[in-house]
Amino acid sequence: MKLKYLIPIACIALFFSCSTDTDDDPTTINEVEGLELIQTITNGNETIELYNEKGMFETGYNMISLRIKDNTTDTYIEDATLSWMPMMQMPSMEHSCPKSSITKASGKDTVYEGFIIYQMTNDDGSGWSLTLDYNIDGTDYSVTETISVMQYDNQNSASFMGSDDNRYILALIEPKHPGIAVNTMKVGLFKMENMMTFPVVEDNTIALDPRMPGMGNHSSPNNTDLTFNNADNFYYGNLSLTMTGYWRLNLKLLDASGAVLKGENVTEDNESSSLYLELEF
Structure with missing residues (x-):
């Protein structure tokens, strides 16, 4: 009689054991869900990804999300500090524009964010560059890349x-x-x-x-x-x-x-x- 009930109990125990293992499996969360990639900037072992809701820079207010990818490990950096300097190159001068500091996005492990307000651009979107300075584990890095800023349809x-x-x-x-x-x-x-x-x-x-x-x-x-x-x-x-x-x-x-x-x-x-x-x- 004892053997008669032993096999069902063992099966039930095995079922719950398998279910628990499945529930404990880590779920991959897309921390840039709902955002579109604007541009990637590669700097040695790192690639900086720039995102916003439209997937493009436009004149006016731009809320921008950033991630730094370690190309050697194919993982995203969680503890970096970043700053930026957008620059508009004109025939006889250059200037920047209003911008915020870059901070860690609320509730995100790998996403940083801030805003830039581009007050002007050329007809073809040219003229702007973006310098990104960042620190990872006490080491400073810097990269400058040309970006395109398109003219918004209305005066924003x-x-x-x-x-x-x-x-x-x-x-x-x-x-x-x-x-x-x-x-x-x-x-x-x-x-x-x-x-x-x-x-x-x-x-x-x-x-x-x-x-x-x-x-x-x-x-x-x-x-x-x-x-x-x-x-x-x-x-x-x-x-x-x-x-x-x-x-x-x-x-x-x-x-x-x-x-x-x-x-x-x-x-x-x-x-x-x-x-x-x-x-x-």
Whole structure:
């Protein structure tokens, strides 16, 4: 009788043993899922991979994800420090652009991220290069590669001189997917200290007046001006879009004292501000 029940019990034990082994198998996670590869840059034993949602650099705000691959082990580096310097080469000069530091992406082991705002480009996307400096296990590395930056269809950034004789760069970040609703509007505002340095501008106000030039230049209700957020150093406001089509987001930049640095009110005699961004959906 004891032997009669021994074989089924052994089979059950074997089944659960096999199931546990299967559950313990490591699952490979794609940490760049949903992103498109822009470019790879090879530097000796390392290859740097650059990603974003579109798989290309464009004028305006670019959120970029990076990975460093060790070509000798075919694995990705988890503990590196990185910095970058984008450069635009012009016939008589060169300059950089606003950019963030590079940090480890939240919840990711091998992905780093940051943003670059390209304020201009050539018609064919040429003129830009990207230098990446990185440190792995106490050793410094550097590589510079040519990149292509394409012109975005609408004006999603503006470079302008303010009434205070400072040059500013303004870039639209959100909404990325606008809808017929009150949308959160998010922009970055930077001052050009010199050709290489573009610090964040704090505590200004950006007045907003969206209009549809093709529809009698009508506006929309429930818009709010953009104000500075200390948590992430961007400006936020409400953008009301009442129908699909082309919108010109007329803006006025005011300093902390309320003085107008750039832009004008939209009136019957003045259909648009000299400071604006564009949006079409």
